Amino acid sequence: MNKVSVRQLYMSAEAFSNKPITVNGWIRTNRDQKSFGFLTLNDGSHFNSVQVVYEKEVLANYDQVAKFGAGAAVKVTGRLVLTPEARQPFEIKAREVMLEGASPADFPIQPKRHTREFLREVAHLRPRTNLFSAVFRVRSQLSFAVHHFFQERGFVYLHAPIITANDAEGAGEIFRVTTLDAINPPLTDNTVDYREDFFGKKTNLTVSGQLEAEAFALAFKDVYTFGPTFRAENSNTARHAAEFWMIEPEIAFADLNDNMNLAEEMVKYLINYLLEQSPEEMAFFSHYVDRGLSERLKKIVDAKFARISYSEAIEILQKANADFEYPAEWGRDLQTEHERYLSENVFDKPVFVTDYPKEIKAFYMRLNDDQKTVAAMDLLAPGVGEIIGGSQREERADILIERMADFKIRPEELQWYLDLRKYGGVKHAGFGLGFERALMYLTGVSNIRDVIPFPRTVNSCDF
RNA sequence: UCCUCAGUAGCUCAAUGGCAGAGCGACCGGCUGUUAACCGGUAGGUUGCAGGUUCGAGUCCUGCCUGGGGAGCCA
Numbered sequence: 001m002n003k004v005s006v007r008q009l010y011m012s013a014e015a016f017s018n019k020p021i022t023v024n025g026w027i028r029t030n031r032d033q034k035s036f037g038f039l040t041l042n043d044g045s046h047f048n049s050v051q052v053v054y055e056k057e058v059l060a061n062y063d064q065v066a067k068f069g070a071g072a073a074v075k076v077t078g079r080l081v082l083t084p085e086a087r088q089p090f091e092i093k094a095r096e097v098m099l100e101g102a103s104p105a106d107f108p109i110q111p112k113r114h115t116r117e118f119l120r121e122v123a124h125l126r127p128r129t130n131l132f133s134a135v136f137r138v139r140s141q142l143s144f145a146v147h148h149f150f151q152e153r154g155f156v157y158l159h160a161p162i163i164t165a166n167d168a169e170g171a172g173e174i175f176r177v178t179t180l181d182a183i184n185p186p187l188t189d190n191t192v193d194y195r196e197d198f199f200g201k202k203t204n205l206t207v208s209g210q211l212e213a214e215a216f217a218l219a220f221k222d223v224y225t226f227g228p229t230f231r232a233e234n235s236n237t238a239r240h241a242a243e244f245w246m247i248e249p250e251i252a253f254a255d256l257n258d259n260m261n262l263a264e265e266m267v268k269y270l271i272n273y274l275l276e277q278s279p280e281e282m283a284f285f286s287h288y289v290d291r292g293l294s295e296r297l298k299k300i301v302d303a304k305f306a307r308i309s310y311s312e313a314i315e316i317l318q319k320a321n322a323d324f325e326y327p328a329e330w331g332r333d334l335q336t337e338h339e340r341y342l343s344e345n346v347f348d349k350p351v352f353v354t355d356y357p358k359e360i361k362a363f364y365m366r367l368n369d370d371q372k373t374v375a376a377m378d379l380l381a382p383g384v385g386e387i388i389g390g391s392q393r394e395e396r397a398d399i400l401i402e403r404m405a406d407f408k409i410r411p412e413e414l415q416w417y418l419d420l421r422k423y424g425g426v427k428h429a430g431f432g433l434g435f436e437r438a439l440m441y442l443t444g445v446s447n448i449r450d451v452i453p454f455p456r457t458v459n460s461c462d463f
Numbered sequence: 464u465c466c467u468c469a470g471u472a473g474c475u476c477a478a479u480g481g482c483a484g485a486g487c488g489a490c491c492g493g494c495u496g497u498u499a500a501c502c503g504g505u506a507g508g509u510u511g512c513a514g515g516u517u518c519g520a521g522u523c524c525u526g527c528c529u530g531g532g533g534a535g536c537c538a
């Protein structure tokens with residue numbers, strides 16, 4: 001028997017026309033009548049489902065099939081019939097419908113509208129809904145697109161460590177990694193003695209693979225990381241998670257402009273990739289999740305991203321005819337309301353903001369000639385805010401050491417990082433792209449918890 | 464962490480301090496082409512938890528828990 005996926009049917013329906021096939025999947029809806037009925041069957045291989053027609057005079061178990069509930073798994077054997085005049089392009093005339101796994105009446109995903117909040121509580125079952133079926137197939141596609149983009153350009157993919165002893169990145173609160181007994185840890189002078197811990201020192205989950213990526217960039221020239229990242233921040237927003245994935249390219253012999261060019265090229269590549277590879281899903285998002293999404297994304301591909309300096313941004317904001325809760329002021333970080341105003345009102349497309357005051361950015365960012373700003377860049381996208389943060393890195397050892405001192409980072413903690421400047425150091429740059437933020441931007445899904453299979457956030461680690 | 468809104472049937476929501484309800488879903492029945500089918504009927508409740516005020520609390524007060532939205536932090 002020819003076992004096929006629903007995707008195969010949609011890809012080449014003609015080839016299967018009138019042929020006997022077997023499809024395995026889960027019932028979305030079951031509508032029975034007196035002598036025949038219809039199953040909507042989805043197997044996850046395609047956004048769309050396939051309609052199965054079953055008839056009393058064909059199926060010996062008709063009465064049982066008519067009672068199969070939503071969520072039940074079945075194996076359907078029958079003949080594919082093209083139905084160009086009907087609402088669906090084809091259907092399966094069943095010769096046999098076998099129950100593989102029953103689903104009682106209390107199956108939570110019923111054929112009715114559910115809120116995202118409710119579906120989060122049944123995260124193990126929500127992939128069987130239209131929305132999450134689309135989201136997670138696109139998530140898979142987008143991961144692949146990221147690799148495609150960099151591999152086509154000769155970048156080397158680097159697996160940065162998940163566990164690290166770097167405590168100096170300043171990228172946020174960390175999760176401690178330890179095997180010590182939490183109730184009775186080894187003490188020396190009344191403080192926990194991490195020399196007795198697994199690694200013989202304090203260790204934590206990574207907050208960024210950047211420092212390691214820099215080491216590899218200064219060997220392979222163009223590299224990227226793509227892996228999980230952990231932040232123990234007590235953030236309670238729709239765009240923060242404790243565990244998320246980040247893409248961090250790092251390019252050598254390159255400056256901030258090269259960096260922005262790469263970021264812009266990548267964002268456009270990812271959009272194009274999804275529009276081509278996931279047309280059904282993107283059409284669904286554009287219709288039901290964020291109206292007009294596809295058209296907006298297409299416009300972005302053709303647009304030149306705006307680029308302004310932080311100082312220019314402050315000027316625009318100060319002259320703006322807008323009622324900000326906090327007025328823009330040079331030296332202070334941009335508020336969310338400022339970022340939104342810039343990306344949504346002023347430019348209505350992604351905008352790079354560059355050259356921030358050194359005090360509000362990380363120690364490794366390259367000091368500009370004005371001695372007041374650093375070669376940093378944030379990409380602000382309408383609707384989701386900051387999706388990329390990056391910079392040209394400080395390659396001058398003496399200045400880097402001064403900057404570390406400003407941030408109270410002892411050089412011996414990052415001797416290996418300083419070594420990179422000592423031995424063949426060269427100008428280089430890189431950025432971090434929040435994978436989920438990109439996914440939110442590209443799908444129109446507005447809560448990060450709805451683009452992560454099993455999200456981890458403050459006070460929530462279920463499943 | 465702060466501000467704010469909410470928590471009542473499986474889900475989404477009503478209910479002036481005075482009998483706890485509807486729609487959807489489920490279940491049962493009907494229907495010869497349905498497609499988030501349609502028509503008729505049935506069942507379904509510790510009103511988030513713990514106290515308090517009151518003759519009487521879903522409703523008012525206090526504390527806690529959970530969730531949404533916003534802010535900060537950031538990707």
